[in-house]
Amino acid sequence: MNKVVIVGASMGGLRTAESLRRSGFSGEITIVGAEKHYPYNRPPLSKDLLAEDKTFDSIEFNINKEELGANFMLGNPAQSVDISNHELTLNSNQKLSYDFLVAATGLRSRKMDFQNPVQSGRFSLRTYDDAKRIRSAVSPGKHVVILGAGFIGLELAATLRKLNCKVDVVAMEAVPLAPIVGELFGKEIQRRHEAEGIHFHMNNSIENLIGDKFITHVSLGDGTSLECDIFIEAVGSLPNTEWLDGNGLDKANGVLTDKTLRAIDLEGKCIENFFVVGDIARFPYVNLQIPARRIEHWNIPIEGGKRVGREISHAVKPGSVDGFNHEEPFNPLPSFWSDQFNISIFSYGEPKIADKVNLVYGRIDSDFIFTYHRQGKLVGAAGIGMRQGLNKLRSEIWL
């Protein structure tokens, strides 16, 4: 009986398990998770879960546990794995042997290193528990300082502003989101946030936290200071791949894979029974001559999980998976969305690798679409509203 062990009980792990069953896998599936929760959806954590103080049931994935027939081991992180003898060790010291291993351990929030070690008033957001902690601290009039003006930072700013907090956003770059969607787009987003009363401190940094038992202020790189009751670090994420140490994998930034999402070791050898799904997968471009990259977008674990489930079913019984072409490289079209106030952003492809950005439809102060080209080829399209126009551009993207 074939045994699949999936390390990671979030969306990537879940979609992998579902894909296994749907593609005919009838062996044993074990899903190991560090968090104590069953798989749940993260995007609402910075949006309506936080805004409306919703509970876990509002984000929990709808799993037919009987149909899935998987053994969930939650609250039990992976500690190490020995790929050569197919054995995973958990924090509890339990050992699990496997025929196929799927790594889907996702990301954790990156934390800054401040001289003042004060923790009370300091937050980051990755998990349901993080979101509940933030919500408990929030009340109208509280001073929130968010470090980071990426999508999570901006969504948090909008949500907390709507909860009547005073919100300051501090970030290193000159214009929010400019590295991802371009300067014009980013400036407009900043303008709309400022219109709602959010203050930005761009080209800036946080020097230190001030406060003894709890944070009262933060000092900025430009010498000023801001009152602060709630400090949130939204400065990106780190892949959870420490448990894979000692196996000669290429894991400088997530785990390098081939075009079937199989892990590749430092000698360039593909590890047949070891797959990587989701945020930690550093998978190759198919059409572009750029090094492999991780994509932290929500549809990647879904597509990766689907692929890996089929790969394993195919490996167990070649030809058994209807319509599955094992030769076709894994090349999902990345997409992401962001909701901030009534700003509804959607993107296809990878705008950030573009060398040419153009506003092609609409108006910058209303709904609009930008196209992103790299060496003359369309690599991304992103905008606010104008859904059908954006969806029409999707098929022209070449990555």
Place this chain on the structure above:
Amino acid sequence: MIKVKVDMDKCQHYGQCVFEAPNIFKLNAEDKLEYLATTDDSEKSNVIAAADVCPMQAITFTEK
């Protein structure tokens, strides 16, 4: 037979479902989602895929 339901309070009309199950979902002239509430079993895997990719997780279905 499959009954499809979209929670229109959650739906943000991103139209990702349209790519997975174009026989069932579409965006109309006002950029709003329209869908067939009933479809046959042959669409099951498409409906599942659509439910999976919905950013708002607004799609559910039941089998009769």
